[in-house]
Amino acid sequence: MRQPVADLVRQGLTAAALTPPDIAGAGKRSPLLFPANQAGRAAEAYVSENMLLEKPAAEGIAPPSLTEKGWDWLRNQGAPVLNDFLRQLEQWKDQDRVLMAKIRENSARLERLEIALKNMLVRSGGGGTVSPGGDFSLKELILQVLSSGLSGAGRMSGASCDISLPNLFHQIGSNAHPKLTSGAFQDALRELHREGKVLFHPWTGTLYSIPEPEFAFLVGHEVAYYVSLKGPVE
Numbered sequence: 515m516r517q518p519v520a521d522l523v524r525q526g527l528t529a530a531a532l533t534p535p536d537i538a539g540a541g542k543r544s545p546l547l548f549p550a551n552q553a554g555r556a557a558e559a560y561v562s563e564n565m566l567l568e569k570p571a572a573e574g575i576a577p578p579s580l581t582e583k584g585w586d587w588l589r590n591q592g593a594p595v596l597n598d599f600l601r602q603l604e605q606w607k608d609q610d611r612v613l614m615a616k617i618r619e620n621s622a623r624l625e626r627l628e629i630a631l632k633n634m635l636v637r638s639g640g641g642g643t644v645s646p647g648g649d650f651s652l653k654e655l656i657l658q659v660l661s662s663g664l665s666g667a668g669r670m671s672g673a674s675c676d677i678s679l680p681n682l683f684h685q686i687g688s689n690a691h692p693k694l695t696s697g698a699f700q701d702a703l704r705e706l707h708r709e710g711k712v713l714f715h716p717w718t719g720t721l722y723s724i725p726e727p728e729f730a731f732l733v734g735h736e737v738a739y740y741v742s743l744k745g746p747v748e
Contacts, residue, residue, distance in 0.1 A: 515560060520547055522557035523566075527588050529596045530567060531580055547578075587593075618654035629697035652694070652702045655686050657711065660743045676715050676740040679703075680726040700731055703741060 515523075526547035548554040548561075556663075561567055565583035580588070588595050597665045657681060698716035706712045716726055724730055730739045 515551075516556075518553050519556045519560065522553055523560055524588070524594060525598070526561065527580060527584055528602075530578055530584075531588065532602055597702060606718055610628060628695065629695050634731070652686075652698065653706055656682065656702060656706060657743070659685050660712065660741070676711060676742045678725075678740055679729040679738070682741060683729055696728055697731070711744055713744045714744050715740035715742065 518574050529547050529701050548558045560583075564583060564587070565581055566587055567578040568581055580632065660677065683694065683696065686699070703712065703714075707714060714736075715731050715738070716733075716736035717730060720738065721727075724737070725737065732738070
């Protein structure tokens, strides 16, 4: 048997060994194991004459499986077959990594969509504010928490009244807004910033050391992580 034909036999048997029996699926034909040329026909004839593959129950519907003779033939090829298996393993691992990255990306998009839908539904009757079920909108709650720091002992001693975004989020959530989402929280902060009522302050350490990084967000070229009042609350 010529080497090109032997290579096609090896590749075809390897493909049969690695193809799940249900890969074709309903109404689909199984993948071809040999090319439709002279060398491919010679390889297919060799496999058939030596009974290296089982005959499928329905022609062309499910890929044939190897007979024991087929497995013996592959074992006798040694390193080339193992190399084929290893190349296929790396290829499938790469495909899995791409697929998992796409799944994570889609999951993040779905989460953002869910947050956006919830915010739209909650805000549709509230004139652009998120009501916690009490007397204050979300923006008013943020200003109230920030304002309380101005009259505390820390302010009197000259300490900064900046507050980290995670700390502010948890204070609001635990006191008056237990169902608050980080998306709604960040939207309210951005609105207050546009209105000139709060100032953002950046994280100055390394990015990987940010505590609870899901609450930080980009403002221009800086990562906003602290917030303070800008002037008196109206």
